[in-house]
Amino acid sequence: LAMHLMSVQAIKGVEIGIGFEVANNQGSVVMDEIYYDDESGIKRKTNHLGGIEGGMTTGEELVIRCAMKPIPTLYKPLKSININTLESYCASIERSDNCAVPACSVVCENVVAFVICKYFLDKIGGDNLNDLKSNYNSYIKRLGDRGWKR
Structure with missing residues (x-):
């Protein structure tokens, strides 16, 4: 997920869960304790x-944050160079949009959905919707036969 999100233009960082904050904490604070009860099955306390540990989902909600660079055109233009003459000049003001975050969040949300869907199809398989439903139901039944709860 992080790799695919980093491929979105303007995304400069991806954080899963508390992300870089883990470096400032002890493992006893960071790790999500596992517990079991008959009603919910296996769960995490935090x-x-x-929702990701060791590259796999834990079954908890996925929490992903992306850092996006600001729009590159400023009303106080930065200095640049003319690539043909190598002479210095001030960049021109050409854009008027002031926030691309809402649009980027839609793109990132769809990237996450696409990646999850791709791996779901890789795991479950099927050439059409009926095969996919049948394969999924068989997979869930096998998990239930092993004692796993949804």
Whole structure:
């Protein structure tokens, strides 16, 4: 997920769960304790790791944050160079949009959905919707036969 999100133009950082904050904490604070009860099955008490541990989902909610660079055109233009003459000049003001975050969040949300869907199809398989539903139901039944709860 992080790799695919980093491929989105203007994304400069991806954080899963508490992300870089893990470096400032002890493992006893960061790790999500596992517990079991008959009603919910296996669960985590917290979700500091953002639903991903060891590259796999834990079954908890995925928490992903992306850092996006600001729009590159400023009303106080930065200096640049003319690539043909190598002479210095001030960049021109050409854009008027002031926030691309809402649009970028839609793109990132769809990137996450696409990646999850791709791996779901890789795991479950099927050439059409009926095969996919049948394969999924068989997979869930096998998990239930092993004692796993949804």
